[in-house]
Amino acid sequence: MNPAITVKELRKAYRFPRRRRGALGALAGLFHPDIVELEAVAGVSFEIAAGERVAIIGPNGAGKSTTLKMLSGVLEPTSGDAKVLGFTPWRQRRGLAYEIGVVFGQRSQLWTELPVRDSFSLLRRVYDQDGPTFARRRDDLVERFGVGALMDQPVARLSLGQRMRCEIVAALLHGPRLLFLDEPTIGLDVTAKAAIRDFIREQSLAEGLTVALTSHDTRDIELVCERVIVINSGRIVLDQPTDQLRRRFIARKLVTLQSQSARLELDLPGVTRRPSEPHTTVLEIDTRQTRIEAVIGAALALGGIEDVTVEDPPMEEVIHEIYAALDQ
């Protein structure tokens, strides 16, 4: 295996003064601060091979974003070591920057007041790209991501889905070998999410791009990544191929049925009813036992169905199941 990322016992602890009660306590704290240490990442070790697509997941506060920040070079670890494409990220941040692309779902990297075209042109200078190479790559990505019609629009006027596509193009313009994605589909509608997942997967396969992704959306993990690292309380609790994880934990789906009748009676193997309001039936389906279409077909056969939605269980629940399984 040719590793793109090697992490050894990486640890990050934050130290901050605990605030004492009352004015006298605050005054005393000035001279004798009560320092508290919070361990965000507690010595993680793993490798990611070149061209591999890996999801780093976990509940809020698990330490996954802290890990990504250390690997991208914007946060210095308390101890441990990491090599990303041969660089020590926090010591060689600028050198590494030429080799990586980063997309933060909740933060724009583009210049919001500028047209997309100008943002891309500025990035050409930022990454020292020669004109012809840059133009060829830009045109190729613009066509592949379908953002040609957006090029002359200011970023601030784009929809979230349009902006995210442009963000990903921007992150790929300089031809990075590694892409860090932090919640790349957050806030997007179903169509936009699907498009983004396809783009990332296709780009990775076409160019051998290594992808490290964090997300709370299980579909991002299932459709983009081939391996999942689960972090909780700063520790790796699971590291396995997505197929195995899917079979073990993401095999459940939630189907919500709105019906004219107050209650629907469905008796199928692997289908359990969740508490819900009258005229709403929430079913938890183990897809290893019964397929979704079989459940929906059975419900439609009962008649009076007004609406159907199919969802993944919340990531928090998946993680919870993982912990429960690990405890057993």
Next chain:
Amino acid sequence: MRSTPPWTSRIFSTLAAMVAAYRIGLASALTAWPVLLGRAIFYGVCLMVLVAFWDKVGAQRLAGTLAVRLPPGGLGVYIGVTEWVTLSVPAIQLRLEDDIRSGALEPHLLRPKPYLAQTIAGEAGGMTARLAMLAVAGLALLAISGRPWPAGLGLVYVGVLGVIGALIGVLLYTLVGLTAFWLRRVLPALLIMQKLMFLLGGLFAPISFYPGWLHDLAAASPFAAHLAFAGQEVLTPSISDFSRALAAQAAWLVALVLAAALIWRAGLAKLMKGG
């Protein structure tokens, strides 16, 4: 892995990126021409109020000895110059505060070019558009008012010292913005900076009016280099004063760039350790 380019190449590529950011800042400001026009109107209103004030001081001798020292035509043109510079300087401190507080800085740190240099260059681009627009407005107002024009090369001196003074203003506000690494909110630092600009920069009255000790203090500060030096050239233009002012401005530019770089490094080290 790409090999690290030599430092000369890195400097040139950083400058090229700064020029690109500057050009985009300039183009953005020009595209938003109604905003520029609005600023020019605000400039005109400010001048009308302040010039009316100083004309009244001069006419009624309200300030005793101070009024005696007023130049012919009052302080209208002086105020025009200091306000020209003041209203052209971008609020870069707000952008820095926003980026540092919100965490928006992080994506910028993942690029190979220095964020601070890129930001200053972009803001300087916008400032250039404002300097040009307000200069046109100011000269038009001067022509309409019928007041005497600065003698000799006064306008040239004002132009050079005003543009460099504006750049010094950008750096002063950059220092204010960088306090966000420690203070989170830059308002306290901004209020102090603005009071110093008002007093030691001679925003509304030339520092030559001040008592000796205060004049010396003001003249040796970066605030005079920001505003007063350019304003003084419309009152008493001279090549020797211009040369001295230019040298002082150059020294302050270097000092402020170094100060900004040092504070940025300290702030960045804090951010990279503490998140």
